Amino acid sequence: MNTRPVNLPTADVADSLSHFHQRAPLVHCLTNDVVQSFTANVLLALGASPAMVIAPEEAAQFSALADALLINIGTLEAGRAEAMLAAIEHALPAGTPWVLDPVAVGGLTYRTGFARRLLTLRPAAIRGNASEIMALSGETSRGRGVDSRDDSLAALPAARELARRSGAIVAVTGAVDYVTDGERAWAVPGGDRLMTRVVGTGCALSAVVAAFCALDGDRLQHVASACRVMSRAGELAARQAGGPGSFIPAFLDSLYQQRAEEWV
Ligand SMILES: Nc1ncnc2c1ncn2[C@@H]1O[C@H](COP(=O)(O)OP(=O)(O)OP(=O)(O)O)[C@@H](O)[C@H]1O
Numbered sequence: 504m505n506t507r508p509v510n511l512p513t514a515d516v517a518d519s520l521s522h523f524h525q526r527a528p529l530v531h532c533l534t535n536d537v538v539q540s541f542t543a544n545v546l547l548a549l550g551a552s553p554a555m556v557i558a559p560e561e562a563a564q565f566s567a568l569a570d571a572l573l574i575n576i577g578t579l580e581a582g583r584a585e586a587m588l589a590a591i592e593h594a595l596p597a598g599t600p601w602v603l604d605p606v607a608v609g610g611l612t613y614r615t616g617f618a619r620r621l622l623t624l625r626p627a628a629i630r631g632n633a634s635e636i637m638a639l640s641g642e643t644s645r646g647r648g649v650d651s652r653d654d655s656l657a658a659l660p661a662a663r664e665l666a667r668r669s670g671a672i673v674a675v676t677g678a679v680d681y682v683t684d685g686e687r688a689w690a691v692p693g694g695d696r697l698m699t700r701v702v703g704t705g706c707a708l709s710a711v712v713a714a715f716c717a718l719d720g721d722r723l724q725h726v727a728s729a730c731r732v733m734s735r736a737g738e739l740a741a742r743q744a745g746g747p748g749s750f751i752p753a754f755l756d757s758l759y760q761q762r763a764e765e766w767v
Pocket residue numbers: 606631632633649650651676677678679680693694695696698699701702703704705706707708730733734737
């Protein structure tokens with residue numbers, strides 16, 4: 504059980520990315536205030552359509568129309584929590600898959616309780632760093648605010664347990680990402696440390712995971728492919744960048760330039 508999963512085949516990334524480009528999903532994002540614009544730009548660079556519809560009065564209506572819904576609790580407060588619950592409540596009967604990013608779950612009581620409540624509402628996928636996934640699964644973690652101090656492979660058992668309990672695909676990110684449905688698992692290599700030196704690569708990845716959840720077919724494959732598309736863009740951008748400032752535009756360019764054919 505603790506052996507390292509094998510790498511996601513590149514043919515799977517090609518398949519998922521080609522479906523993604525055909526579908527161009529409309530993604531309803533209820534995300535934190537730090538990463539709104541970056542998240543929208545990442546989705547647009549890949550060819551998806553973001554919409555940050557956040558009022559409780561509108562969130563319910565829009566989640567039923569969208570292709571996927573992102574719930575990111577990074578800057579949770581009461582009004583946002585109300586909008587999130589309304590959006591999920593209307594997403595479920597409409598068949599809109601929704602994804603949880605449990606930002607900084609663990610030490611903080613309000614958001615941890617809220618995230619645990621959301622786990623009962625059938626998320627399609629959960630994407631977090633190692634500390635967040637361990638904490639959400641009920642294990643002791645060493646998170647420091649929104650950042651992880653745990654290793655993603657060490658968090659894989661927690662990810663599997665969380666997937667079994669919630670029914671969601673769970674992606675735990677770090678130097679290597681691991682993606683599991685509780686039974687099967689893929690390793691997703693790549694990326695670059697610079698991805699942790701700008702804010703929001705994980706948050707934006709969760710939005711991309713939501714977009715890939717809109718696709719028909721093997722959801723484990725699609726979520727792992729979302730992780731690989733982002734880690735590949737991070738790798739390529741890091742080669743061009745002199746530091747965090749130039750990394751962001753290079754990262755958006757790399758996302759925009761990715762072609763399914765290159766993965767075959
Ligand atoms: N040490 C690393 N080397 C290479 N890639 C990394 C490393 N750490 C994280 N990444 C990549 O960075 C992206 C974000 O993952 P991370 O685990 O840092 O998310 P996060 O902590 O939720 O980020 P944020 O909260 O800032 O949005 C993923 O694509 C992941 O693969």
